[in-house]
Amino acid sequence: MEPTDGPVTTEPPRISDIMVVSALAFLRESLVELLGRVAHARVCGEAATLQHAIDTARITKPSIVLFDVAFPGGPQAAAQIAAAAPQAGLIALGITETEEDVLIWAETGIAGYVPNTASVEDLIALIGEISRGGQTCPARIAGSLLRRVGAGRRAKAVEAPVLPPLTRREMEILRLVGAGLSNKDIARRLSISLGTTKSHVHNLLGKFSLQRRADMMAILAGVSPAAN
Amino acid sequence: MRELRTILLRVPPLLAGLVERNLRQRLVLSGVTLTILGQLHDVAELARWRLEAPDLIIAGCYGGFEAGAPLLAFSLDMTQLLGPGPADVTALTPETLAREILKIAGR
Numbered sequence: 147m148e149p150t151d152g153p154v155t156t157e158p159p160r161i162s163d164i165m166v167v168s169a170l171a172f173l174r175e176s177l178v179e180l181l182g183r184v185a186h187a188r189v190c191g192e193a194a195t196l197q198h199a200i201d202t203a204r205i206t207k208p209s210i211v212l213f214d215v216a217f218p219g220g221p222q223a224a225a226q227i228a229a230a231a232p233q234a235g236l237i238a239l240g241i242t243e244t245e246e247d248v249l250i251w252a253e254t255g256i257a258g259y260v261p262n263t264a265s266v267e268d269l270i271a272l273i274g275e276i277s278r279g280g281q282t283c284p285a286r287i288a289g290s291l292l293r294r295v296g297a298g299r300r301a302k303a304v305e306a307p308v309l310p311p312l313t314r315r316e317m318e319i320l321r322l323v324g325a326g327l328s329n330k331d332i333a334r335r336l337s338i339s340l341g342t343t344k345s346h347v348h349n350l351l352g353k354f355s356l357q358r359r360a361d362m363m364a365i366l367a368g369v370s371p372a373a374n
Numbered sequence: 375m376r377e378l379r380t381i382l383l384r385v386p387p388l389l390a391g392l393v394e395r396n397l398r399q400r401l402v403l404s405g406v407t408l409t410i411l412g413q414l415h416d417v418a419e420l421a422r423w424r425l426e427a428p429d430l431i432i433a434g435c436y437g438g439f440e441a442g443a444p445l446l447a448f449s450l451d452m453t454q455l456l457g458p459g460p461a462d463v464t465a466l467t468p469e470t471l472a473r474e475i476l477k478i479a480g481r
Contacts, residue, residue, distance in 0.1 A: 170452045172466045176392040179468065240388075266391030 168214035324366035
């Protein structure tokens with residue numbers, strides 16, 4: 147069958163089930179009314195208090211929580227609601243679009259945000275975009291987020307333990323210690339004496355500046371060794 | 375249809391849109407249309423618009439200026455609707471805003 151030329155179909159807006167959270171009656175009721183008329187959107191709940199928001203989120207299982215950033219408790223409240231609805235993408239409504247504020251809310255784990263300069267048309271467009279996994283934001287905000295992610299990764303790399311220079315035999319023994327073998331098993335595996343094995347393990351502890359074999363195993367397992 | 379020629383003063387864009395869209399339907403059912411003459415960001419701009427003789431000013435702030443027309447204002451914390459009289463205070467909801475606008479329109 148020959149492929150036919152035709153118009154490329156665009157991805158339809160996802161939006162879906164929205165829960166509106168705001169302590170302000172005018173904003174909350176107006177948004178519920180507005181979103182009730184938006185295609186592909188269904189308002190599944192609204193809440194004015196934190197406990198009501200948590201309870202409603204658990205019951206209605208929204209795909210989107212539209213969260214007014216002026217809500218009492220701010221990011222902490224948002225995090226609690228998000229925990230009650232782990233399947234939902236939380237959209238922070240009314241953010242001041244500065245790098246600092248966006249980063250604060252990004253670290254809360256939001257799926258997206260609507261700035262406080264947004265119009266109704268912007269709000270509807272952004273909800274649709276965020277529901278499809280996107281987020282329009284100024285280049286400086288995108289750059290700031292990238293730098294923050296990069297800084298986080300570099301910090302983790304710095305914390306990672308660096309191996310001191312090891313001989314081939316020491317590397318072999320280190321691997322077997324990490325696998326949980328005893329000195330006796332290592333000696334048998336490598337066909338060397340128990341004394342030689344213990345000597346190598348002792349040298350390895352010295353090179354890593356460790357006191358105990360268990361600490362070396364902990365490092366190899368990627369966990370912090372117990373404090374002395 | 376009674377037309378209310380209205381100015382929005384220091385109303386954030388989202389709220390302005392909600393006022394315009396959501397109220398329109400409520401008001402039309404009562405025979406009133408809201409015509410937004412302008413959205414002003416500064417009280418100083420109001421003087422120029424007085425020549426337009428608006429029927430209503432909806433403000434995101436209250437006090438500190440001469441409205442020159444019936445004024446409905448949001449409290450700073452957005453929980454109350456102030457006006458049109460100096461002692462008139464009511465909880466701010468879409469319904470109360472529509473009701474006060476209809477009173478001003480004589481409905």
